[in-house]
Amino acid sequence: MAHAIILMNLGTPAEPTPRAVRQFLRDFLSDPRVVEIPRPVWQLILNLFVLPLRPARIAPAYREIWNRGLDGEAVTGSPITFYTQRQVELLQQRLDATAEPRFPGEGAQESGGQNSLVAYAMTYGAPSLADTVARLQKQGASRFVVLPLYPQYSATTTGAIYDQVAKIIRASRNVPDISVVHDYWSHPLYIEALANSVREHREKYGAAEKLLMSFHGIPKANIRKGDPYYQQCCGTAERLAAALALPRDQWEITFQSRFGKAEWLQPYTDRTLVEWGQAGVASVDVICPAFSADCLETLEEIAVENRANFIDAGGSEYRYIPALNAREDHLAAIEAIVRERMPAGFSQ
Numbered sequence: 003m004a005h006a007i008i009l010m011n012l013g014t015p016a017e018p019t020p021r022a023v024r025q026f027l028r029d030f031l032s033d034p035r036v037v038e039i040p041r042p043v044w045q046l047i048l049n050l051f052v053l054p055l056r057p058a059r060i061a062p063a064y065r066e067i068w069n070r071g072l073d074g075e076a077v078t079g080s081p082i083t084f085y086t087q088r089q090v091e092l093l094q095q096r097l098d099a100t101a102e103p104r105f106p107g108e109g110a111q112e113s114g115g116q117n118s119l120v121a122y123a124m125t126y127g128a129p130s131l132a133d134t135v136a137r138l139q140k141q142g143a144s145r146f147v148v149l150p151l152y153p154q155y156s157a158t159t160t161g162a163i164y165d166q167v168a169k170i171i172r173a174s175r176n177v178p179d180i181s182v183v184h185d186y187w188s189h190p191l192y193i194e195a196l197a198n199s200v201r202e203h204r205e206k207y208g209a210a211e212k213l214l215m216s217f218h219g220i221p222k223a224n225i226r227k228g229d230p231y232y233q234q235c236c237g238t239a240e241r242l243a244a245a246l247a248l249p250r251d252q253w254e255i256t257f258q259s260r261f262g263k264a265e266w267l268q269p270y271t272d273r274t275l276v277e278w279g280q281a282g283v284a285s286v287d288v289i290c291p292a293f294s295a296d297c298l299e300t301l302e303e304i305a306v307e308n309r310a311n312f313i314d315a316g317g318s319e320y321r322y323i324p325a326l327n328a329r330e331d332h333l334a335a336i337e338a339i340v341r342e343r344m345p346a347g348f349s350q
């Protein structure tokens with residue numbers, strides 16, 4: 003066993019309770035990569051306002067999505083963890099299927115051949131990257147590919163993962179061989195998987211008047227300071243529209259999940275949907291290309307809250323296109339991205 007692949011996502015509370023949400027938010031929102039307000043000021047705001055108030059407000063939303071998938075799909079626990087675990091299982095199967103057996107006629111598993119180990123870790127909450135790397139090392143892994151499941155790089159997400167890798171490296175005498183995927187927004191198989199998901203959705207339900215591509219937002223100031231996220235989101239949207247041959251007036255890019263008082267990337271998803279409903283747009287399909295797994299921000303904020311924004315403003319048909327989750331074409335993209343990081347001639 004030599005190579006290990008670690009799929010990473012943001013994380014989620016251990017339970018949909020205010021206590022567990024508080025614990026998760028403390029970990030997440032204390033990271034200086036996520037909130038760049040000077041530490042003493044932010045610690046005061048976090049401890050006086052955010053952590054005492056937000057968990058009670060957000061826990062019911064987590065309860066709504068817990069154990070629930072779209073279209074009656076059997077999901078257990080928090081959807082982001084459920085789908086990440088499915089991605090691990092399916093990637094493991096794909097890599098095992100092509101692992102080279104040690105002796106002719108033997109499967110890689112039976113022969114103890116050089117097949118890769120796939121695991122996942124969460125930036126916040128459990129399992130942590132440090133624990134996952136230590137566990138895989140005990141199992142014999144010496145080379146690691148870390149794939150942050152964020153197609154578009156942002157310092158707030160992928161940057162935070164690089165920090166955690168750096169911390170592991172600093173604490174090691176024999177530094178592990180770790181490769182981190184920076185971004186994959188322009189990978190043709192990722193764009194193809196997104197386009198397939200839109201096409202299949204349209205075959206099932208018909209095409210809406212507009213396709214709204216809603217990305218998780220970040221503060222606008224981060225872009226001015228050099229974060230390439232906005233550019234990569236726009237690039238993703240343009241490539242997806244081109245793959246679908248959509249005329250420019252049939253799609254729009256927006257940003258969701260605003261947090262705090264600062265200005266975030268615009269146009270905002272919620273405002274756009276209200277404006278469209280008021281302007282007489284009757285039907286909308288919404289896709290969230292920055293989310294590789296369905297989670298609170300898609301299943302609640304997009305599929306429930308923003309549906310209400312659009313319908314209450316006068317719209318009539320609103321359909322959310324699920325994240326790529328455990329789709330075969332998504333796993334094909336993930337496999338290709340990971341393989342590009344595995345040295346040629348190295349048996350997995």
Ligand SMILES: C=CC1=C(C)c2cc3[nH]c(cc4nc(cc5[nH]c(cc1n2)c(C)c5CCC(=O)O)C(CCC(=O)O)=C4C)c(C)c3C=C
Pocket residue numbers: 012013014015031036037056060080082152156158159218219220221231259261292293296297298299
């Ligand atoms: C405080 C600022 C935040 C930044 C910057 C931010 C960037 C960012 N986040 C994601 C992906 C996800 N975020 C999720 C939840 C979530 N995000 C924030 C705040 C920021 N995100 C909060 C406070 C929360 C928790 C919920 C809430 O209290 O509103 C999730 C879902 C996790 C789950 O449990 O389902 C994801 C995924 C990206 C991609 C991103 C920047 C590009």
Ligand SMILES: [Fe+2]
Pocket residue numbers: 218259
């Ligand atoms: Fe977020």
Ligand SMILES: [Fe+2]
Pocket residue numbers: 259298299303
């Ligand atoms: Fe949200």
